[in-house]
Amino acid sequence: MRFSFVLSEVLTGLRRNVTMTVAMILTTAISLGLLGGGLLVVRMIDHMRDNFGDEVEVNVYLNKDISGTDKGCTAQPCAGIKSALEQDANVEETRYENQDEAFERFKRVFSGQPELLDLTRKEALPGTFHLKLKNPDRANVIVQTYSNKPGISSVEDQGIFLERFFGVLNGVRNATWVVAAIQAIAALLLISNTIQVSAFTRRTEVGIMRLVGATRWYTQLPFLLEAVVAGLVGAVLAVAGLVGIKGIFVDNVLAEPISAGIIPKIEMLDIFWPVAPILVAVAILISAITGYVTLRLYVRT
Amino acid sequence: MIRLEHVSKNYKTSTRPALDDVSVDMDKGEFVFLIGPSGSGKSTFLRLLLREEVPSKGKLYVNNFDITRMSRRRIPRLRQSIGCVFQDFRLLVNKTVAENVAFALEVIGKPSHTIKKVVPEVLELVGLDGKANRMPNELSGGEQQRVAIARAFVNRPLMLLADEPTGNLDPDTSQDIMLLLERINRTGTTVLMATHDHSIVDSMRRRVVELAFGRVIRDDARGVYGVGR
Numbered sequence: 001m002r003f004s005f006v007l008s009e010v011l012t013g014l015r016r017n018v019t020m021t022v023a024m025i026l027t028t029a030i031s032l033g034l035l036g037g038g039l040l041v042v043r044m045i046d047h048m049r050d051n052f053g054d055e056v057e058v059n060v061y062l063n064k065d066i067s068g069t070d071k072g073c074t075a076q077p078c079a080g081i082k083s084a085l086e087q088d089a090n091v092e093e094t095r096y097e098n099q100d101e102a103f104e105r106f107k108r109v110f111s112g113q114p115e116l117l118d119l120t121r122k123e124a125l126p127g128t129f130h131l132k133l134k135n136p137d138r139a140n141v142i143v144q145t146y147s148n149k150p151g152i153s154s155v156e157d158q159g160i161f162l163e164r165f166f167g168v169l170n171g172v173r174n175a176t177w178v179v180a181a182i183q184a185i186a187a188l189l190l191i192s193n194t195i196q197v198s199a200f201t202r203r204t205e206v207g208i209m210r211l212v213g214a215t216r217w218y219t220q221l222p223f224l225l226e227a228v229v230a231g232l233v234g235a236v237l238a239v240a241g242l243v244g245i246k247g248i249f250v251d252n253v254l255a256e257p258i259s260a261g262i263i264p265k266i267e268m269l270d271i272f273w274p275v276a277p278i279l280v281a282v283a284i285l286i287s288a289i290t291g292y293v294t295l296r297l298y299v300r301t
Numbered sequence: 302m303i304r305l306e307h308v309s310k311n312y313k314t315s316t317r318p319a320l321d322d323v324s325v326d327m328d329k330g331e332f333v334f335l336i337g338p339s340g341s342g343k344s345t346f347l348r349l350l351l352r353e354e355v356p357s358k359g360k361l362y363v364n365n366f367d368i369t370r371m372s373r374r375r376i377p378r379l380r381q382s383i384g385c386v387f388q389d390f391r392l393l394v395n396k397t398v399a400e401n402v403a404f405a406l407e408v409i410g411k412p413s414h415t416i417k418k419v420v421p422e423v424l425e426l427v428g429l430d431g432k433a434n435r436m437p438n439e440l441s442g443g444e445q446q447r448v449a450i451a452r453a454f455v456n457r458p459l460m461l462l463a464d465e466p467t468g469n470l471d472p473d474t475s476q477d478i479m480l481l482l483e484r485i486n487r488t489g490t491t492v493l494m495a496t497h498d499h500s501i502v503d504s505m506r507r508r509v510v511e512l513a514f515g516r517v518i519r520d521d522a523r524g525v526y527g528v529g530r
Contacts, residue, residue: 005407205393205404211351212456213381214408 009222010229013198020194021230027187028234028287032279033241034180039275040242040266041173045166047264056159058142060085060129063153067127071098077151078127084149085129090142093132099125126153184286187234191227191287192294198223199299206299220299224291231287235280242271302460302491303327303350308359310345310515318357319345321515327493329459332486334502335495336526337512343495346512347462350493351383352376364459381409384453384461384490388468390445392437398448399424399433405452419455427451427481443474447481454485461485463494467501475501502526 014021062078070078073096085094097105102125110116133139139157147155199206209219246266257263303326310320320342327333335343348354350363352371361368364382371379392401399420406416424430427447437445446466453461463482467475479501486492496502502509502525509524510517 002407002410002413204391208391208393208404208452209408211380211385212405212409212452213377213379213383215377218408218410 006218006221006225010225013202013222013226014229016201017194017198020190020197021226024187024190024194024227024230025234025237027183027190028231028283029237029241031180031183031187032235032238032283034176034183035282036238036242036271036275036279037245038173038176038180039278040270041169041176043270043275044264044266045169045173048162048166051261051264052162056136056139056162058131058133058139059156059158060131060142060146061153061156062127062129063151064123064126066151067099067125068123070127071100073098073127077149081146081149081151082129085131085146088142088145090133090135090138091131092134095130095132096127097130098127099123102126102128188286188290191230191290194230195223195227195291195294196298198226199295220295223295223299224288227287227291228284231283232280235276235283238279238283239271239276242275243268246271302329302331302364303493304360304362305349306360308349308356308361310342310349310354311357318515320349320356320512322359323512323515323517324359325510325517325520327491329491330486330489332483332492332505332507333494334505334507334509334524335493335512336497336502336509341512342515343512344464345515347464347493347495350460350462351385352379377409381456382459384450384456384458386446386449386453386461386463386466388465390437390442390449390469392445392448392452394437397434397436398429398440401437401448402452402455405455409456411456423451423455426454426484441474442470443477446470446474446478450478450481450485454490458490460491460493463492463496465496465498466494467496467498472500479505499526 060081062081066078069075073079073082082094082096085091099122103122106120106125107117131142133142136159139159143155143157146152206219246268250266251258254263258265305323305325308320308323309318311318323342323346335346337343345354349356349361349368352363352366352368356369359369363379366375366379366382368379393404396404402420402423403416406419421430421433424433427450429444429447429451432440432444437448440448446469450461450466461482466482467478470478475498482492482494483505506523506525509519509521509526511519511524
């Protein structure tokens with residue numbers, strides 16, 4: 001196999017059909033970029049699960065009477081609730097935070113917003129049991145068991161909020177992938193069409209190649225490689241696009257929640273591993289398969 | 302070299318067979334004219350030899366390849382043993398004379414040092430030395446056909462198929478092309494030439510196989526064009 005020959009055929013083919021080549025590369029790039037964006041959202045959700053998974057708590061809020069009067073949780077019904085929680089098989093750790101402590105934490109968290117601090121009275125904050133569960137999936141059992149107990153105003157499962165947030169992110173991911181899939185169909189059709197046009201413009205060459213006894217590798221590999229090269233360039237553009245969007249857009253827009261530690265930062269490394277190799281692999285695979293099928297269906301051997 | 306045993310070829314689009322129970326033998330080193338009016342089956346005959354088509358019936362052997370039973374993967378090997386020349390030359394207009402000839406070797410994976418050696422040799426053989434770097438459109442029709450013959454012969458095939466190679470040329474140029482084909486034939490290469498050219502067939506006095514309605518109606522060892530019609 002003379003690679004220099006095949007390579008020069010590929011380059012000639014791409015140049016000869018330059019408008020189609022550009023269209024093919026751009027569509028592929030957009031499709032892969034969206035796929036990559038979706039993959040990054042998945043990574044983000046995974047990071048968040050890792051970060052928050054251990055810290056997700058169930059909060060048991062006491063009513064105003066107890067919160068205001070029983071700071072040490074020594075009297076009934078607070079002491080009873082405490083011992084019930086401590087002996088609950090689902091609960092791994094129980095931490096009591098009284099009104100004073102809750103207010104101190106509130107002041108700390110919202111130190112940047114003095115207006116809010118001025119408006120908030122200490123009495124508005126309830127005493128709280130922060131529970132860490134042995135199995136976070138059992139949170140609803142705790143919610144059901146303790147919600148209506150005397151002295152308890154409400155039981156809140158933080159995991160539900162987190163899941164709701166993940167739900168939004170998953171929705172974003174799914175929407176991205178649907179658009180990526182539609183774009184991918186356009187890319188496939190373009191690749192297929194480009195190969196057909198390419199084969200048509202080179203029918204004299206291919207005819208001669210067949211007559212002098214060139215194998216199918218020689219006659220068809222240039223077309224196949226044309227598609228793969230375009231796919232690869234598309235993948236590189238997609239990765240560059242992701243890096244650009246991250247740097248210019250995502251980092252700025254999400255700067256606050258990122259610095260507050262709510263949303264994990266998308267690192268450059270996340271884009272280069274494993275997203276970039278995945279995009280390159282998908283690009284090669286899809287363009288090669290499309291090319292092969294097109295040649296099989298439309299181009300005589 | 303070539304053996305057809307009761308070969309028939311039917312196309313789906315036609316009720317009449319393109320070739321009908323044809324049996325012919327051609328030996329190594331022969332020079333054979335294949336004649337007959339348009340639609341008599343000459344092109345189908347040549348296409349079968351190249352395995353562009355498969356016989357509907359009968360057996361066909363070319364250069365020891367069993368055409369009727371060979372796998373697709375072996376087709377390139379068969380075609381590498383056959384050179385082809387056409388009425389319309391089929392040169393690549395964006396390549397020079399030398400590049401056109403080299404192309405036939407490049408695409409079958411010959412190493413570049415071989416190509417560098419044999420391309421000038423074959424250009425000299427066909428009388429085109431000194432024109433290696435010309436583009437096809439700078440050449441006369443006869444010269445273009447010489448390039449096509451050089452390309453067909455550069456891989457030293459066992460057999461040369463020529464489909465009306467003089468069809469686009471004036472009589473004098475046609476004569477030159479025939480001399481060239483004779484010269485190639487003298488190297489031991491079988492030449493099978495489909496033609497309508499009376500004067501060439503009559504003057505060369507070689508074997509003539511005549512087809513009509515897909516059948517062989519004449520096979521003369523030293524024939525002329527007109528007899529038997």
